[in-house]
Amino acid sequence: MIKTVIYDMDGVIVDTEPVHRYAYYKQFSELNITVPEEMYTTFTGFSTRNTFQTLKGFFPTIEHEVEDLIKRKRNIFNDAFDTKEDLYLLEGVEDLIKDLHNSGIQLILASSASKVTIDRVFTRFNLHQYFTDIVSGEDFPQSKPNPAIFIHAASLSVAPKEECIIIEDSTNGVKAAKAAGIYCVGYNSQHSKLQDLSDADIIINNFSELDAQKISQLKG
Template sequence: MIQTVIFDMDGVIVDTEPVHHYAYNQHFKQLNIEVTPEMYASFTGNSTKNIFERLKVQFNLSEEVNTLVETKRELFNEAFDQKEDLYLLDGVEDLIKELHSKDMQLVLASSSATVTIHRIFNRFGLHPYFSHIVSGEDFPKSKPHPAIFQHAAFLAQTPVENCIVIEDSTNGILAAKAAGIFCIGYESFHSKMQDYSKADMVIQHFNELSFDRIKTIKVNS
């Protein structure tokens, strides 16, 4: 039986991608580099640190990775605070509240920095529903490496066969599967150039999920 649901954040709980896209592109202009849409799409599910490690090599950037990360974070925070039309994705709040009311453990495992996660959780009042928050900045390798989901299951004290992951990115789905966890792919209209073929189940709206449906998911352990 499923005991723990592990949520990704960006693109699953809230669509902060336009804010990230704006911040990254402002930064790319400052750095005078051109990142193709294909390269940008490949970043989905990666931590900002890992992204700038790649870009530093690709474009021979002189700035230190930590400096690049901090600059992008400042651009994101400024844009995030100014953006009033930012909402939780349709149906996800109802699902989170229903699962929590039925004593399903919820864990957040996001590639975003801890400070960004708390910024979003504070804005939408999400802290009471999640037992643990795991940030990708705490791991040397980003998704598709499974470490973030393995650690989420460890913190939840739940065997991986009693967990599920909800993800919207190719890298996130691959990370969940590499961790041995049943993965629900959330393919919304916000999704761009992502592959859901490795997901165990694919949904287009959160009204397709409920406590009753999730608890009866059969996982091959």
Template structure:
């Protein structure tokens, strides 16, 4: 029986992706890079640090990765504070609250840095619902590497068969597959060109999920 739900954050809990995209492209322009939307879509699921390491290697950037990360983060932070209409994705708060009432364990496993996820969780008062928070900045490799999800399962003190993952990106789904955990792919049209075909189940709105539906899912054996 499923009793633990592992959530990605960007594009699943809250749609901060447009803010991230704005910050990345503004920063790319500042440092003289021409990154296409198609190439940017391949970065989804990567931590900011690993994303900049990747483009630093590809485009021979002179700046250090930490400097690049901080420059982008400064742009994001300002945009995040200015965007007053930012909200949880439709149906997400209801799903979180209902799962919590039904004694599900909720865990966050996001590629976002702790400073970013903390801003989001403070803004929407989400910390009380989650037993554990796992940030991609704590791992040398990003999704599709499964390390972040394996850590989330370990923290849950449950078996993989008791857990599911909700993801919206190709890299996230592949990471869930590699971790051997049942994956629900959320088709978010604002997440760019993401291939969710390897998800065990695909939804288009969070009202398609209830505690009972999730409880009855069969974990991967």
């Protein structure tokens, strides 16, 4: 019986991807580099640090230190986030979060986003009250598909990992979930393009397909 649900954030709870994309591409322009769509798509699920570490390997002309690149990107993102009015929780996710919380199922966030970004999203949408723990990818040297973030999140669960599930929308996230040995629900988000969810245990297209009762019985 499932007792803990581990959520990803970007593309699962809220679609901040357009804001991230705006920030990254503005910075790419400042750095005078051209990042093809196919390359950018592979960064889905990466932390900002791992993204820039990868980019520095592709583009030797980037002379800035990774930490300076991170700071600049976050400044662009935060400015855009604060002025973006059309930012909403994804359809059905708030109802599912409330249903799970009211049913006594533990909720943990495990996101590649920085702590500052997570806090901005959770404060804006009043989500702190539903989650017992928040885990940020900035605390781990490697991003998804490395499973470290999910292994740590599962260690915070009230139950063994066999009674946890992960909800993910990215190729890297699904791979990380399976590498951690945890049941994975693949969310086929319209906001996360070109992602391969085929390794997920089940795939959903809308959060209305799930409720606390269905989730509790996913394994057992």
